[in-house]
Amino acid sequence: MKFLSDNTAAVHPAVWDAMRAADAPDSGYDGDALSQRMDEAFSELFGTECTALWVATGTAANCLALAAMVPPHGGVVCHREAHIEMDEGGAPGFYTHGAKLMLAEGEGAKLTSQAIERVIDPIRNDVHQVQPHAISITQATEYGRVYTPEEVARIGSLAQGRGLGLHMDGARFANAVAHLGCHPAEVTAQAGVDVLTFGCVKNGGMNAEALVFFDMELADVVRYRRKRAGHLQSKGRYLAAQVLAMIENDLWLDNARAANAAAQEIAQACGSRVFHAVEANEIFVVLSPAEQATLRAQGFDFYDWTAPEGAPGAARLVTAWNTDPAHACALARAISAL
Amino acid sequence: MKFLSDNTAAVHPAVWDAMRAADAPDSGYDGDALSQRMDEAFSELFGTECTALWVATGTAANCLALAAMVPPHGGVVCHREAHIEMDEGGAPGFYTHGAKLMLAEGEGAKLTSQAIERVIDPIRNDVHQVQPHAISITQATEYGRVYTPEEVARIGSLAQGRGLGLHMDGARFANAVAHLGCHPAEVTAQAGVDVLTFGCVKNGGMNAEALVFFDMELADVVRYRRKRAGHLQSKGRYLAAQVLAMIENDLWLDNARAANAAAQEIAQACGSRVFHAVEANEIFVVLSPAEQATLRAQGFDFYDWTAPEGAPGAARLVTAWNTDPAHACALARAISAL
Amino acid sequence: MKFLSDNTAAVHPAVWDAMRAADAPDSGYDGDALSQRMDEAFSELFGTECTALWVATGTAANCLALAAMVPPHGGVVCHREAHIEMDEGGAPGFYTHGAKLMLAEGEGAKLTSQAIERVIDPIRNDVHQVQPHAISITQATEYGRVYTPEEVARIGSLAQGRGLGLHMDGARFANAVAHLGCHPAEVTAQAGVDVLTFGCVKNGGMNAEALVFFDMELADVVRYRRKRAGHLQSKGRYLAAQVLAMIENDLWLDNARAANAAAQEIAQACGSRVFHAVEANEIFVVLSPAEQATLRAQGFDFYDWTAPEGAPGAARLVTAWNTDPAHACALARAISAL
Amino acid sequence: MKFLSDNTAAVHPAVWDAMRAADAPDSGYDGDALSQRMDEAFSELFGTECTALWVATGTAANCLALAAMVPPHGGVVCHREAHIEMDEGGAPGFYTHGAKLMLAEGEGAKLTSQAIERVIDPIRNDVHQVQPHAISITQATEYGRVYTPEEVARIGSLAQGRGLGLHMDGARFANAVAHLGCHPAEVTAQAGVDVLTFGCVKNGGMNAEALVFFDMELADVVRYRRKRAGHLQSKGRYLAAQVLAMIENDLWLDNARAANAAAQEIAQACGSRVFHAVEANEIFVVLSPAEQATLRAQGFDFYDWTAPEGAPGAARLVTAWNTDPAHACALARAISAL
Structure with a gap:
């Protein structure tokens, strides 16, 4: 009886079915009908226009998002125990070309706007110190804690006021929304999140996560960088199938x-x-x-x-x-x- | 009737079966039984001890291999029309941290030791010019041409003599070996190849290639870099299953x-x-x-x-x-x- | 009697005098009076508002300029024998985080708009191929050839039409302008050049070049990247002194x-x-x-x-x-x- | 009366004299007689064979040293208030291609072997966490504190035992040695330091520091990387002159x-x-x-x-x-x- 991690669970039958149905020939990469349907499907799910791209892993999704928001000479505020800091083998440094993770404190791996300010306020506004360009929060957190819409909105407001991007690592986004019982937009688009890693793998998928861009311009550069990172699979339809199966019928x-x-x-x-x-x-x-x-x-x-x-x-x-x-x-x- | 590319073909039934069989719970990442079996399976296939890692795409496999052989300030000789030069969206520059592709000529996208020498011999041995550290050849080439064992061996001999690594992009390695009718080691390990991208996706797989290291020390750093590139999937057993299904029973x-x-x-x-x-x-x-x-x-x-x-x-x-x-x-x- | 290179010639007496005069204490980095005077001095020289930063070497100046114009996943068109391609030890790959140099042909290391088009026109507009973001030309070229204002303007016009930045490596800019007898703005600002490496070292300086930004927004990011590259000297006043001595009194x-x-x-x-x-x-x-x-x-x-x-x-x-x-x-x- | 920083002080007359004497024509880059004399001069100074390279700034020197010891996927342990962490604009991330600074605590910005162990001992030895590859200490520290030979040796012993490189940022190395009254080798080569940034700029130089490699193999790659970073000045003799003037006659x-x-x-x-x-x-x-x-x-x-x-x-x-x-x-x- 395994309670080790949700990241190795079997693939859900509905996901299997969707993958099998994707066997029919179609265009390569993300030119197939399923991949092309993702923007619309996620726009419907969130009730707001957005762009959605599949990526095989949460690490790649998170880091592609960060790299789109932060220049190599910039920084990202995150929790000291955030997955991007602790468990991604330095992937943020790779994808951002050396940007800095700026570590904030908070109970249960949750950040607050105050905790973020304690990190960024002492940074002198000169070229000798790395300047923050984005904030990354995890929903649910690495300790299974959930941000309320109000909590995210306060961080979103801070981000907007300081000109920072806001990324949400939603490896367990579904568990958070299920807990909150709110509309998924309430803790994302409406709260100032620019880009969300919408996790599927830990929730019945095989190897597809969705990057959901509420700031749709960020998606443009990510398309290039996804390819450049070797993450644009030629049979992308099997990833799109997984993602779509997850969000259809509220799976x-x-x-x-x-x-x-x-x-x-x-x-x-x-x-x-x-x-x-x-x-x-x-x-x-x-x-x-x-x-x-x-x-x-x-x-x-x-x-x-x-x-x-x-x-x-x-x-x-x-x-x-x-x-x-x-x-x-x-x-x-x-x-x-x- | 589609003759566009082999990179979108359906997944082979035996591969599907192997993936389904991998649904049983097992350890994450590459700690599962299937992933752990890969070294042995490829060592048997090639008749020589080697290390094998799964990766989702050929681009990632190629570039992880190059990055293990070439420092950021070095260069890789490849054909002017090699996939790594033409079609990987700059991934070699990303993975190697800016190493240089040094372009050689050759009919049908095939390199010869002479063509390689024409590129590297004029390079002054000083810090002002990027120094070559590896050679990358494609088997079968981007124009469907196949290197004979002797042709690879001549390049392997040059590589060894000059202290260069030798990578083979085998996105269509199976097609090449099927054409040659030789033992797979004859055009790889025995011919001086250090690391092979063993392609599966174009040959009935879904989204798994194998990186096969005949120079096994190269694998050590690639394990870290695969994770750092967001390519270490948590349900890696589904990739191992694909790869193993491909090489079992000569599929x-x-x-x-x-x-x-x-x-x-x-x-x-x-x-x-x-x-x-x-x-x-x-x-x-x-x-x-x-x-x-x-x-x-x-x-x-x-x-x-x-x-x-x-x-x-x-x-x-x-x-x-x-x-x-x-x-x-x-x-x-x-x-x-x- | 040495005709090896102009890059090792003695420092001009007027430059020495200016450096000695900079010995008086002043603010560090580029906060001193001399560094602060550079924008105005170059704006006067070129008859147009511009921003000017000192950098110790032409390689650093060129590569900081390129990195400001080209994302890591992009490319720069330059001549096959350009200094950035042949003699900078891979510095463009370092500074741009792996962007690609796209090599064009041309007699005497001179590019033409047609030669540039021959390089960029075949590039498919998709994520699989690196997209050009800038052009770099050398004035005078590596073979001592000089672009006329009309020749630069044609390239500038192409750059503008295609949305590409235009960089001029002016390691021997003075020699080119002396040959042309034109106003320096005619071959730069007025011809569409966005940023110029204004060479001093080969022309009587010790170790200071000026990066002159006609597109002044580019300077903002270069300030951060100059520091990040370890090129923001604390006693920058000695570099500013060199540069100012060079352009004062038409030295x-x-x-x-x-x-x-x-x-x-x-x-x-x-x-x-x-x-x-x-x-x-x-x-x-x-x-x-x-x-x-x-x-x-x-x-x-x-x-x-x-x-x-x-x-x-x-x-x-x-x-x-x-x-x-x-x-x-x-x-x-x-x-x-x- | 300025007590702001030593990093803007005037250049010492003996340094000026040495620079002027370097005006005579000589080979470019580091091929001149002065640059060639550096290895011997520093070997004499430290009483042990070493290799010495000039670099214009402490930031470049520090980061070139780190990049020679740490792969892009690795980490460097340093003090939370180390210059490389606080004041180099992210240069370590640039030069190392994204390696991670791992922050340790200690009074007066001094590290102890225990403080370093508190950082590295909890790191799991797997690919999900960045592995330490080097330690960097500052002598004298950012708070003007000085490590005794015994203190350095304890850290050197830890480094050796764990297979980590040891770098010393000696921007104020002279002040530390003057305080200790010891032989300079006692706090470096004999205490396990692999590479030292020997500061000159804060101590009467203009724009030259020396990188002193006691592990001389590290110098080989730094020669390439110095060029690649745009730090190989063509009139390098003026930098060598500064450095040599500093160490001659105990200046x-x-x-x-x-x-x-x-x-x-x-x-x-x-x-x-x-x-x-x-x-x-x-x-x-x-x-x-x-x-x-x-x-x-x-x-x-x-x-x-x-x-x-x-x-x-x-x-x-x-x-x-x-x-x-x-x-x-x-x-x-x-x-x-x-």
């Missing part, structure tokens, strides 16, 4: 709701062990080494995590679209029994 | 033989219209605009091409693993009837 | 006229040996190995050069601002006597 | 001793206002806004600085090789009188 939300529900069930059982409010599909819990061993002996797989100050140990539990409710229930029971 | 050769045979049938009908010897699955033919229109009116799709000096027009015809023999036959007949 | 033109005159005297003696019209301070002559040896035995130093087809050998002779007229005369006599 | 130490002595005099007067031990030529003092105004009204120029927690204000006072003892004395008296 993205259904899958996210399932994952979130499983997480809630487990979270209930964890009680005060939980040290980041469970709002999406990740649960961070205090678990002593002995407790971890007990659970693993019962067949539960998960990652160790850094414990809060003073705690004996901790673990990260992640649910996915296809987490068996029986497994979630079993884990909840096992934790209750500790 | 790669069967598919290539089918494409080559269709090309031969058409080539026979073209007679003296052909202006590059047809050795793989591409046919370059003189076709006047009127003749092109006639063929298109009969339902044949293909790309215009630059005609040889003095010719009224030309076209490129490409067959694929799934080219319907009846379509090839029909095209042959239609050309004969012009 | 730049006087020096160039002296070098040109010496070149003309030698050229007269060379007669039909000359294979590039001598318009600036470089003379390219057919000289057999035996003749070269004869001259060297008489104490003349110069570089071998590639001879025109069929010629037995060749040499490059370069004069400088401080070439002793007696030496020039002696060389002329020695060549006449061959 | 570097004499100048540093003068600056340090002036700093000590002022420091004595500052008493408990000092919040970083004064070991080189920088004094950081608590000064309220009113006190700052008082001093400025008396003609003293200096920069505001961030005050220690709770203090009303602070300033940075910097002395130079040519600080007039009467000025230092006047400032000391003025501070005492506050």
